[in-house]
Amino acid sequence: MRNLFTKSNLALLLLVFFWGASWSVYKMTLLHMPPVLFAGIRxxxxxxxxxxxxxxxxxxxxWRENWKKYVISSLFNSILFFGLQTVGLVYLPGGLFSVLVYFQPVLLGLFAWLWLGEYLAPVKIVGLLFGFVGIIIVSIDGLLVHISVIGVMLGLLTALCWALGTVYVKKVSRDINAFWMVSLQSIVGGSVLLGVGSMTESWSAIEWTIPTWIGIGYGATFGIPISYVIYYTLVNAGEASKVGSFTFLVPIIAVFIGTVFFGEPLTYTLLVGLLLVGLSIYLNSAEFPYFIKSG
Known part of the structure; x- marks a missing residue:
């Protein structure tokens, strides 16, 4: 039997934890600073x-050879993803919003099939459909309980931009150093977001409290560079759709942390949605017991 505790699997578990915790951390930080400036700084x-x-x-x-690739990746993976993500958190609880954003693996599986030629087995199609239904149920929760059409739309748009960005990075991965891709897309995207934030928000609105520093520090270390290096390394080592399916676990962790530590509401519809998402994970990984090919 293959070893469950391979480097790839341990890296993936760390990634899931880092991203799961980030939603509550960022939601806490947004109580003390404007969203676009926060996204740009981190x-x-x-x-x-x-x-x-x-x-x-x-x-x-x-740079001369690859600048267009860096710019395109920055647009989807930094400017749109971080910008929409952070603004969306203003409208919905972190756990609920994270479940909407993790519609991304469903889109990623489809896009990887359409544009990367990855095989989409019948069991994976069923799994993706369960994930899709789970996200719809969670969306209803967001519309009826929290009454935020804007929050739901921002969550789904964030998922779309992230899926497109991930497929693009996978497509150009042979031409680009993964570390520099993450670094430059974050620098370019962060600079643009800071520019937009400086024009639309006020720096004086930032409260330099302990939660503010925690959010910036977490985002600038675990949230972006460390997590994305792990993520793109895993995507480039295996099939993008397989890696994406396992990240369905992130919203489960986010909901748990938000409920236990930050008092976010846990409704029946949210629970049903999470159960369907969990079933989607199982079906997407049923053919591949340990989710990632060991290198």
């Missing part, structure tokens, strides 16, 4: 920290 700092770590390999950037 993205820019995260990109700069990662860039400093891999600075010795700066020759692999090849």
């Amino acid at each position: 993205a820019l700092l995260g990109g700069l920290l990662l860039g400093a770590f891999v600075f010795a390999k700066r020759s692999e950037i090849r």
Whole structure:
């Protein structure tokens, strides 16, 4: 029997935990600073920290050759994803919003089949459908309980941008150093978000409290550079749809943390949606017992 505790599987479990915890951390931070400025600060700092770590390999950037790829990735994976994600958290609880964003694996499975030629087995199609129904149920929860059409729409748009960005990174992965891709897309995207935030929000509205520093620090380390290096490394090592299906676990962790530590409401519809999402994980991984091919 293959070893469950492979490096790939342990890395994936860390990724799921880092992302699951981030929703509540960011929701807490948004009580003390405007969303777009927060998104820009954590993205820019995260990109700069990662860039400093891999600075010795700066020759692999090849900016003249690859600048369009960096810009396109920045648009989907930083500007749109971080921007929509952070603004959306203003309208909905972190756990609920995370479940909407994790409609992404459903879209990722479809896009990987359409554009990357990855095989979409019947059992995976059924699993993706269960995930889709689960997200619809959670969306109803957001519309009826929290009365936020904007929040639901932002969550689904965030999922769409993330799925498109992930497929694009997978498509160009042979041409780009994964570390520099994360670093530069975060630097470019963070700079744009800071510019937009400076024009539409007020720096004086930032309250430099402990939760503010925790949110910025978490986003600039675990939330962006560390998590995305793990994520893209795993996507490039295996099939994008397999990695994406396992990240369905993230909203379960996010809902648990939000409910236990931050008092976010846990409704019956949200529970049903989570159960369907969990079933989707099982069906998407049924053919592949340990989710990731060991390298």
